[in-house]
Amino acid sequence: MxxxxxxxxxxxxxxxxxxxxxxxxxxxxxxxxxxxxxxxxxxxxxxxxxxxxxxxxxxxxxxxxxxxxxxxxxxxxxxxxxxxxxxxxxxTEMPPITHRVSAPATHIYAQPDMKTPELAQLSLGARLSVTAMQGQFARLAQGGWVPVQHVADQPDHDPATVAARFLGTPYLWGGNSRNGIDCSGLVQAALGACALPCPGDSDMQEAAFPPAEGAIRRNDLLFWPGHVALALDAERMIHATAFAMAVIVEPIDQAITRIEAAGQGPLRSRRRPWPGRQGAFP
CATH class of the missing domain: 2.30.30.40 (SH3 Domains)
Structure with missing residues (x-):
């Protein structure tokens, strides 16, 4: 770009x-x-x-x-x-970021008690400034409490595992959250949770990573014109697709045939986000 x-x-x-x-x-x-x-x-x-x-x-x-x-x-x-x-x-307040939301979604509570009213819902990847821990809750600098089970101060190690947390999430054009997500948003969320920098749109993602050689591997990115999926293994992929209006797992061969038959083009390329390019986390 x-x-x-x-x-x-x-x-x-x-x-x-x-x-x-x-x-x-x-x-x-x-x-x-x-x-x-x-x-x-x-x-x-x-x-x-x-x-x-x-x-x-x-x-x-x-x-x-x-x-x-x-x-x-x-x-x-x-x-x-x-x-x-x-x-x-x-x-304008920008306290140090200490954690990210690691669950598909979580809530900010008014008090460190799951029975108190929730103030807001956050999605995977939200960046948090945690100032204290009390029991099973983390206190945020901006106020409110988040369950400690839903936050992490270290990155994940497998983008495909992260992507699977979004299964069933409704498809939303331009979406980047558990409330709604699109194909490139899913890939960006999965790689970002593993501290792998990733652009926002599928054409940018295709240009950002090197071609994948040999057989399809877990976490390879599969690209069609205007679409991207993440390989779970040599036979299955996960993607956010308007075909199902949701994040689904689909056989790769079946998806290739279906997408081409719909006139949306053949599988164009396969890319492999490589290790060793981790960025800052959280």
Whole structure:
């Protein structure tokens, strides 16, 4: 991808990050303002009040490029994806991140007691600032408590195992959470939980990883035009698909035949996210 890709270009028609000086002409430039998503989930929209391109989860670090009329144009620190979010969903307080949600979903409780009212629901991958542990609950810097069974301070080691936690999740175009997820969102969540940096869209993912040689292995990525799946083994794959409107496991041969018969193209490539490229965690 290049700076010309609007999904990865931290610039509006009026303002660009300082890093784009001499590359992209804009009336104004800014160093950007680091902020953090303070709500459980937010759409990254292609325009204020526009359609969703992707989503960001609780605790995501963002750089604000421009604010106008209650909206902020941001770039996500994790994958560089850009879009508009509601400015009221951002916080300037950025305490150290200590854990991530490791369960498919969890709740923030008002007190360290599962019988007290829940304040919000979080999805796998949400980044947490834990300040204390009390019994079976972790206290968050922003307030509220999360069950310790649902958080981790170390990465997972098998993306396919992580992806399986999303089985049955409804398909949602541009989705990145247990509430709804799409094919590239599932792959990004699975790799991210294992501290493997991963772009947001399937074409970016296909370009990011090297071709897989030999037989299909667990955790190979299978690419069709506009679609990606994760191999569970040489015969089965898991993917978020509009065919079932859910995350499902499907025989690879059957999926190849079905997708091509539907006119969506043949299997285009196979990629292998390699170990040794782990990023920061949590």
């Amino acid at each position: 290049t700076a010309a890709d609007p999904r990865l270009t931290p610039a509006t028609e009026r303002v660009a990050l300082d890093s784009l000086r001499g590359i992209l002409k804009r009336p104004a430039y800014t160093p950007g303002r680091p902020m953090r998503l303070a709500r459980p989930l937010a759409d990254l929209c292609r325009a204020p009040q526009g359609g969703r391109d992707r989503q960001v989860n609780f605790g995501a670090d963002l750089v604000v490029v421009e604010q106008r009329q209650g909206w902020a144009f941001v770039q996500a620190a994790a994958d560089g994806y850009c879009g508009w979010v509601r400015a009221e969903d951002l916080a």
